[in-house]
Amino acid sequence: MSRFLPPAAALAAAFFCIPAMASQPAPAQAFVEQAVDQAVARYDLPGIAVGVVEDGKVAAVVTRGELAAGSGEPVTPDALFRIASNSKAMTAAVLARLADQGRLRWDDPVTRHLPRFRMHDPWVTRHMQVRDLLVHNSGLGLGAGDLMLWPEPNDFTRADIIAGLAHLQPVTSFRSGYAYDNLLYVVAGEVAAAAGGKPYADLVREQVFAPLGMQGCRVGSWNVDEAGPIARPHRRVDGRNVARDAERGEVPDITSMAAGGIRCSLDDMLRWIGAWLDPAHPWLSPEQRRAAWTGHMPMPVGVRMREWDNSHFHAYGHGWRLSDVDGHWKVAHTGTLSGMYSSVILLPDLRTGIVILINGEAEDARTVLGQVLAKRYTRPDPKLDVAHYAALLDQERSLRREAEPLPDTGSRRPATRREAAGLLGVWRDPWFGEVALCPRGDGIGFASARSPRMRGRLMRVGGDWLVDWDDDGVDAEAWLHPPERRGGTLRLSKVDPEADFSYDYQDLAFVHARACP
Known part of the structure; x- marks a missing residue:
């Protein structure tokens, strides 16, 4: 060409x-x-x-x-x-070219250019500068919120990213340490x-x-x-x-x-x-x-x-x-x-x-x-x-696998409606949106409303719950952790702790929204 x-x-x-x-x-x-x-x-x-x-x-x-x-x-x-x-x-x-042209400064507050920008902490919102968007010092955890970006395709927009940041809780104080993130580069764009x-x-x-x-x-x-x-x-x-x-x-x-x-x-x-x-x-x-x-x-x-x-x-x-x-x-x-x-x-x-x-x-x-x-x-x-x-x-x-072997999930079997009765319903996370834990065929399905590739079946592995994704390209299986008390949060975590950090299951906190349709 x-x-x-x-x-x-x-x-x-x-x-x-x-x-x-x-x-x-x-x-x-x-x-x-x-x-x-x-x-x-x-x-x-x-x-x-x-x-x-x-x-x-x-x-x-x-x-x-x-x-x-x-x-x-x-x-x-x-x-x-x-x-x-x-x-x-x-x-x-x-951004550097725009700085050369006088259209922005590295120490500009982000809100000067994006008034709708919010972090979880109002003080951080006020003090985050343009340069902070690039250097992974926000206080958020590794890959926080990446499930709004991957797996693709999904229907999260850049406006959703900016709105979702306010719901992602930091794990360290602002500028105190390094943790790689992607969302703030979306904001930088x-x-x-x-x-x-x-x-x-x-x-x-x-x-x-x-x-x-x-x-x-x-x-x-x-x-x-x-x-x-x-x-x-x-x-x-x-x-x-x-x-x-x-x-x-x-x-x-x-x-x-x-x-x-x-x-x-x-x-x-x-x-x-x-x-x-x-x-x-x-x-x-x-x-x-x-x-x-x-x-x-x-x-x-x-x-x-x-x-x-x-x-x-x-x-x-x-x-x-x-x-x-x-x-x-x-x-x-x-x-x-x-x-x-x-x-x-x-x-x-x-x-x-x-x-x-x-x-x-x-x-x-x-x-x-x-x-x-x-x-x-x-x-x-x-x-x-x-x-x-x-x-x-x-x-x-x-050596890593000897020190921390992968859990054995070979005994998995589909969860039944009866044993999963207390988990059924539509659950909502403030930044990721809704997931449905509802009957599917003769078992229980897990389906994200906004990330269509994150759909699978709820399985039992001994006394634990596991989400087995339908799409083999979603290559980080998840443990599902029921609420510890009535009205509590449902959470996920990676089965393989070395799976890609962008599967930030640990940042999700679902609360029950309503019954299955």
Whole structure:
């Protein structure tokens, strides 16, 4: 597909173009090819696109696999991937551009731009600033309220997100600690729209895509027929990669767009990191570059970081994670979204950057490959390969499972109407809305009114209650905890404590609303 680039975009595209590879691959190209092939073989990845920038130039581009397993359509550098939470740095960049233009300040109260914004604590509402939306210091718990965003599709709007925040109770005091959240990035997108005078998606196209030549990226609503090749998410079923249905026609805007909804190709992402690795690039002022890569909120330095990377520092900037790796400065982020994994790793002092895009369930593959590629620059050692880091991850998981084995739910059976009589009815949570625990067939169903994929059957596991989801793509089963007293709250919790934090069952508190229809 041909794409017209405006003059500024054409200039950026020319500077960060993807050169044709010579018959004899450059050292970086050969290294990346070998590492990618090892990761694909180890983790049976459906498709992957990886690129490396060295000293301002693209040094390696590697694609493997298919857009959809079994389709015969290869992954190419212009194939669209969901970059998930790597969207956050683009949202922060839109705000930074607006700050450069004098349309907002980082210390503006959020309510200056969104008067309807409310947190649970009125004091926090008054004092939360625009910069606080980006650095995960709100006092909310990990992933609080994410069930309004995922699983998709659902009918929660951005207005619902803003209204729902008032009902999410904090777990720590404001600005006292780090806990990753997505909802406040949705709010950040709405602040940008209010300050910029146009919808968030229009601002991303105007302030990021156009000046950097990222014309393949998609944000907001867009048409499949007007885009390039599209990588489809996959899930693992009986040891196979199974692609989700292909999208057709108009792809709608989604509520989570500013937190994790942007799609880009490898070509586009290499232009994105090229602009960040060039401190003289006029797209963003030095002041805003410093703000983005300043550690505004300290983060824990985990055991893995200390042992693998000799890290001493970890913090969150404006849409970026900051740390030190083997004595080198690292700026990075990851993205995870329903069968799509991404990673961006920048080593600014070395003018080096890495992009990894995968269209499958690939948490370990992303971690391992990111380590191997980064070590080429921070601590070259042929022993630090895919097999080495994969073995370390397997050992970590084994030790965790020994310490905290998964509950045995193999004895599950459908709950009967008689034993579930005290649970029947429509229950309501103030931010998630209603769920129905009502007879379905010869058992009991669980059905969310606003999140249609969250429907399942109520099961018994010994003396416990479990919700077995109908949709295999909702991959975090839930314990159901009845009220401890009459008029009390019904709650949920994860069966697997390591399941994705966006299944924030623990933040739900249902009260009985009425009888089943």
